[in-house]
Amino acid sequence: MLNFTxxxxxxxxxGKGAIAELPKLVPARAKVLMTYGGGSIKRNxxxxxxxxxxxxxxxxxxxxxEPNPRYETCLRAVDxxxxxxxxxxxxxxxxxxxxxxxFIAAAVSYQGSDPWGMLLDSSRVPANPLPLGCVLTLPAxxxxxxxxAVISREATREKLFFVTPQTLPQFSILDPETTYSLPPRxxxxxxxxxxxxxTEQYLTYPADAPLQDRQAExxxxxxxxxxxxxxxxxxxxxxxANVMWSATxxxxxxxxxxxxxxxxxxxxxxxxTALYGIDHAQSLALVxxxxxxxxxxxxxxxxxxxxxxxxxxxxxxEDARIEQAIDKTERFFRSLGVSTRLAEYKIPREAVTLVAAxxxxxxxxxxxxxxxxxxxxxxxxxxxx
Amino acid sequence: MLNFTxxxxxxxxxGKGAIAELPKLVPARAKVLMTYGGGSIKRNxxxxxxxxxxxxxxxxxxxxxEPNPRYETCLRAVDxxxxxxxxxxxxxxxxxxxxxxxFIAAAVSYQGSDPWGMLLDSSRVPANPLPLGCVLTLPAxxxxxxxxAVISREATREKLFFVTPQTLPQFSILDPETTYSLPPRxxxxxxxxxxxxxTEQYLTYPADAPLQDRQAExxxxxxxxxxxxxxxxxxxxxxxANVMWSATxxxxxxxxxxxxxxxxxxxxxxxxTALYGIDHAQSLALVxxxxxxxxxxxxxxxxxxxxxxxxxxxxxxEDARIEQAIDKTERFFRSLGVSTRLAEYKIPREAVTLVAAxxxxxxxxxxxxxxxxxxxxxxxxxxxx
Numbered sequence: 032m033l034n035f036t037x038x039x040x041x042x043x044x045x046g047k048g049a050i051a052e053l054p055k056l057v058p059a060r061a062k063v064l065m066t067y068g069g070g071s072i073k074r075n076x077x078x079x080x081x082x083x084x085x086x087x088x089x090x091x092x093x094x095x096x097e098p099n100p101r102y103e104t105c106l107r108a109v110d111x112x113x114x115x116x117x118x119x120x121x122x123x124x125x126x127x128x129x130x131x132x133x134f135i136a137a138a139v140s141y142q143g144s145d146p147w148g149m150l151l152d153s154s155r156v157p158a159n160p161l162p163l164g165c166v167l168t169l170p171a172x173x174x175x176x177x178x179x180a181v182i183s184r185e186a187t188r189e190k191l192f193f194v195t196p197q198t199l200p201q202f203s204i205l206d207p208e209t210t211y212s213l214p215p216r217x218x219x220x221x222x223x224x225x226x227x228x229x230t231e232q233y234l235t236y237p238a239d240a241p242l243q244d245r246q247a248e249x250x251x252x253x254x255x256x257x258x259x260x261x262x263x264x265x266x267x268x269x270x271x272a273n274v275m276w277s278a279t280x281x282x283x284x285x286x287x288x289x290x291x292x293x294x295x296x297x298x299x300x301x302x303x304t305a306l307y308g309i310d311h312a313q314s315l316a317l318v319x320x321x322x323x324x325x326x327x328x329x330x331x332x333x334x335x336x337x338x339x340x341x342x343x344x345x346x347x348x349e350d351a352r353i354e355q356a357i358d359k360t361e362r363f364f365r366s367l368g369v370s371t372r373l374a375e376y377k378i379p380r381e382a383v384t385l386v387a388a389x390x391x392x393x394x395x396x397x398x399x400x401x402x403x404x405x406x407x408x409x410x411x412x413x414x415x416x
Numbered sequence: 417m418l419n420f421t422x423x424x425x426x427x428x429x430x431g432k433g434a435i436a437e438l439p440k441l442v443p444a445r446a447k448v449l450m451t452y453g454g455g456s457i458k459r460n461x462x463x464x465x466x467x468x469x470x471x472x473x474x475x476x477x478x479x480x481x482e483p484n485p486r487y488e489t490c491l492r493a494v495d496x497x498x499x500x501x502x503x504x505x506x507x508x509x510x511x512x513x514x515x516x517x518x519f520i521a522a523a524v525s526y527q528g529s530d531p532w533g534m535l536l537d538s539s540r541v542p543a544n545p546l547p548l549g550c551v552l553t554l555p556a557x558x559x560x561x562x563x564x565a566v567i568s569r570e571a572t573r574e575k576l577f578f579v580t581p582q583t584l585p586q587f588s589i590l591d592p593e594t595t596y597s598l599p600p601r602x603x604x605x606x607x608x609x610x611x612x613x614x615t616e617q618y619l620t621y622p623a624d625a626p627l628q629d630r631q632a633e634x635x636x637x638x639x640x641x642x643x644x645x646x647x648x649x650x651x652x653x654x655x656x657a658n659v660m661w662s663a664t665x666x667x668x669x670x671x672x673x674x675x676x677x678x679x680x681x682x683x684x685x686x687x688x689t690a691l692y693g694i695d696h697a698q699s700l701a702l703v704x705x706x707x708x709x710x711x712x713x714x715x716x717x718x719x720x721x722x723x724x725x726x727x728x729x730x731x732x733x734e735d736a737r738i739e740q741a742i743d744k745t746e747r748f749f750r751s752l753g754v755s756t757r758l759a760e761y762k763i764p765r766e767a768v769t770l771v772a773a774x775x776x777x778x779x780x781x782x783x784x785x786x787x788x789x790x791x792x793x794x795x796x797x798x799x800x801x
Contacts, residue, residue, distance in 0.1 A: 032657040034431025039424070045674065046419025239654035241641060242662050245634030253627040269624035272417040276673070277627050285670075288661070289430065 032240045032289035039284055041176045042202040045276065047268070049206045050077070053084040053121075056164055056202045061119035063090040064112050066132045068124045070094060075212040077168055081123055091115060096124070099304060099311065100131030102147060102184040109138045109146070112161070120163040122200075125217075126172025126224075129165050133180035133198040136160035150182055150191035158197060165203040169213060170275040171221030171312070173228060173282025175203035183305060190305040205279065207271035215262055218274075219367035220312035222258040225278035226251065226363075227315040230337075231294050232287040234323065235399035237332050240290045244336070247286040251341045253277045258367060291399040296322045298397055299408060302386040307378050316364040316371045321411040323357045326398065373416050383412040417625045417674035424669055426561045427587040430661065432653070434591045435462070438469040438506075441549055441587045446504035448475040449497050451517045453509045455479060460597040462553055466508055476500060481509070484689060484696065485516030487532060487569040494523045494531070497546070505548040507585075510602075511557025511609075514550050518565035518583040521545035535567055535576035543582060550588040554598060555660040556606030556697070558613060558667025560588035568690060575690040590664065592656035600647055603659075604752035605697030607643040610663035611636065611748075612700040615722075616679050617672040619708065620784035622717050625675045629721070632671040636726045638662045643752060676784040681707045683782055684793060687771040692763050701749040701756045706796035708742045711783065758801050768797040 044052050057063060065081065072078040082090075093108045112120070112135060122132035138146040140157040149155045167175045174180070179194040210218075233247035254277055260270040280286070299322070300314030309317075327334060331353065338344035338356030347355075361371050370376060387408035390397065397403035429437050442448060450466065457463040467475075478493045497505070497520060507517035522545040523531040534540045552560045559565070564579040595603075618632035642658040649655060665671070684707070685699030694702075712719060716738065723729035723741030732740075746756050755761060772793035775782065782788035 032431075032654060032661070034434065036427065036429050038427035042421065042423035044421050046417075049419065239658070242634055242638040242658055242665065245637060246631055246665075249627055249630030249634055252630060256626060269417060272674070273624070273627055276417070280627065280631075289657070 033238060033291070035289040037284055037288050038196065039176065039199070041200050041283075043176065043205060043279070044202060045205045045272075047206060047208055049204045050080040050166060050209075051084050052204065053081065053166075054088070056204070057085070057088065057119060057121065058162075061089070062115065062117050063088060063119045063121050064108070064115070064117040065090055065092045065121045065123055066096055066108060066128055066135065067092070067094050067122075068096050068098070068128045071212070072123055072168060075168075075209065077123060077166065077209050081121070081166060090121070091117075096128045096131040098127045099181075099183040099190065100127045100134070102134075102182050103186070105131050105134045105138065105182065106146075108135045112139050118161060120161050121166070122163060123166040123168065125167070125169025126174040129167070129174040129200070130172070130180040130182065132163055132165075133160075133174070133178070134182050136163050137193075137198055147184065149193050153193040153195045156193055156195045156197050160197050162201050163198070165200045166209070167203055167205050167275070168209045169217055169221055170210060170278035171217075171224040173225070173279055175200060175205065176279050176283035179282075181301070188305045190301040205275050207268055207275050210271050210275060211266050213265075215368060216310075218261050218265075219369050220310050221278055222254055222261070222274065222367055223312040223316045223364055223369050225274075225281040226254055227296055227312075227319055228281040229286060230319065231296060232290060232292050234330055234333050234337060235291040235293050236329065238290045243286055243288055243290050246280075248337075248340050250277050250281050250286065255341065255363065262367065293322070293399045295397040295403055295411075298390060298395055299386060299411065302389050303378065303382065306382065306385065307376065309376050309378070313369060313376065316361075316369040317373065317376065317415055318411065320357055320361040320371060321415045323360065324414060325407060325411045327353050327357070329400070371415070373412070380416065383409050383416075386412060418623060418676070420674040422669055422673050423581065424561065424584070426585050426668075428561065428590060428664070429587060430590045431657075432591060432593055434589045435465040435551060435594075436469050437589065438466065438551075439473070441589070442470070442473065442504060442506065443547075446474070447500065447502050448473060448504045448506050449493070449500070449502040450475055450477045450506045450508060451481055451493060451513055451520065452477070452479045452507075453481050453483070453513045456597070457508055457553060460553075460594065462508060462551065462594050466506070466551060475506070476502075481513045481516040483512045484566075484568040484575065485512045485519070487519075487567050488571070490516050490519045490523065490567065491531075493520045497524050503546060505546050506551070507548060508551040508553065510552070510554030511559040514552070514559040514585070515557070515565040515567065517548055517550075518545070518559070518563070519567050521548050522578075522583055532569065534578050538578040538580045541578055541580045541582050545582050547586050548583070550585045551594070552588055552590050552660070553594045554602055554606055555595060555663035556602075556609040558610070558664055560585060560590065561664050561668035564667075566686070573690045575686040590660050592653055592660050595656050595660060596651050598650075600753060601695075603646050603650075604754050605695050606663060607639055607646070607659065607752055608697040608701045608749055608754050610659075610666040611639055612681055612697075612704055613666040614671060615704065616681060617675060617677050619715055619718050619722060620676040620678050621714065623675045628671055628673055628675050631665075633722075633725050635662050635666050635671065640726065640748065647752065678707070678784045680782040680788055680796075683775060683780055684771060684796065687774050688763065688767065691767065691770065692761065694761050694763070698754060698761065701746075701754040702758065702761065702800055703796065705742055705746040705756060706800045708745065709799060710792060710796045712738050712742070714785070756800070758797070765801065768794050768801075771797060
């Protein structure tokens, strides 16, 4: 096991009716900016629940944070927060709203001229961003219980991230009932996203960490069981609760304690989203099988373990089982309705070289050995046509 | 899944050489009281590591906190802390030292006449105990990452606990190398303790919480694999690390999120320790098989799941598999060298009625249904002769 630190002070309030706890969680005298996305919370009752719980408190709103939240949009919220003297941010939505709100929280306190600098170097995130809390409505990114934020810049077609403990939410409210009305595409995307977060921390090489391995497999097995049910039976509370808690556990740092991590799928996927506008989870479903296949010798031991424990693959030769495990992964994504091929997203062949070149130019070290070459990234994408 | 809150802000610093991080974790100007136990830390180098790391800091010592830390001893430390104007406690040891230190931290700020009141009612723990940090040397109780403390009172032969977020450590340092020199009895006790913590939260009834079930099974399976190795190969770093992290995960609140909990084994066991002086883990190894057998109808579904997933029991009738699962549990404890019968500990037959009566008199509600009768407690113990 590698040395690690684990420090996750986010207060999780989970369950039916949990939004009513808001007044106990938001500081009493805070001037609050409530942030949200495209307005689905006004149709599914969450906006109503939040404003009712916050009645009598000082709170203004900023709506319109997009999926893959945009730098340009967040900067408008920063101006509003400064002008209004906001001292607490309440993000109501999914990972994009929460990520955007983390960026806003940090940018309000940022001293330099261009807060984009924080996305180029997490150490530039100021020591004391505005405090924030979350009401999660879309289980997917784990942003509700981690300090990461991914922001997209329209002007340069860049999608970059920071990760820092300073932007950990003070609390996150997770009420599975808020997810009943999600469109199937978002439900499926959330399952794929949680899956990829888990495999980025699990499908690397053995590191004498059997507990973390099993904690990761616990998430994957639960997603295999409960994911399809969430699509088939959207108002099943237990299923929604299990998917929600699994997505949080997939990226709150726990399963990554003391083990090597990959993240190549995410880095390649971010470029595809930035360039071609596909959903984040679509990019992961597309890239992940390619990363596993191209790296199957180096990931051999873990792929065999994954095949056996997650997919029950015990018979046949090792190479065949590895192929089956990768194939089952792709089929699982497809069974949820998420496409897995470049052509299905009408992404042109030029993406193969363009994405690899962009990552190489950025000097990013990819993979658990931090050594994926530009050519290897090309190979990963070429086989996804 | 039941509604829950999960809020665990303990900063875990895990790995080889982690004690050197102490100066970054203890507030720079704090006047520190270092607490420890019987002096093993002076023989195994931990005392030396801690004092070296804290060189130049203001720190005094209080040694001699016993296994099953005594109220009377802790009160002496409270007097010392008050007299010296201590503002930070550093617990160096196992669960007993940490539990005792939590009690000291709370008792220093306690306003009433007798701080024993906190053990009768956790809500009497003051809002602002002294802050504390830990250097863990014995994986077992999980006290390093929870807010619980169990204290024994010599005068009345009572062993009671409080659980409160106020006494969560600010940080805990876990260096697996500090456990190399533990006597086999303490290693075995630690494994049994972590096991029982897990089953108290897992072996109840199904609650639509498949992720938490698997997270609990992850701990149990790791203990089955790694526990015997820790005894056979004491200086195997990976094994020690896995046992240490498993024991922390067994009682940091995570596997208990949203599920019913039992704790009858602990409550009955505490009485045996208070009356007859057996080790805490010995009491658990003794009582747990009895609780499972006497409650096997009500725990039926989870016992079958436990048998299959932890012990690989898939063949034969359900009743037979349940018996086998309980039998394997007891054999596992015995394989570690921990006895499981009253007679082996020379505990007299009167314990059967005495313990049941003490619990009944205290009005404690036992079991996941909170309805174990005095007669049922007698039955549990009677079959452990």
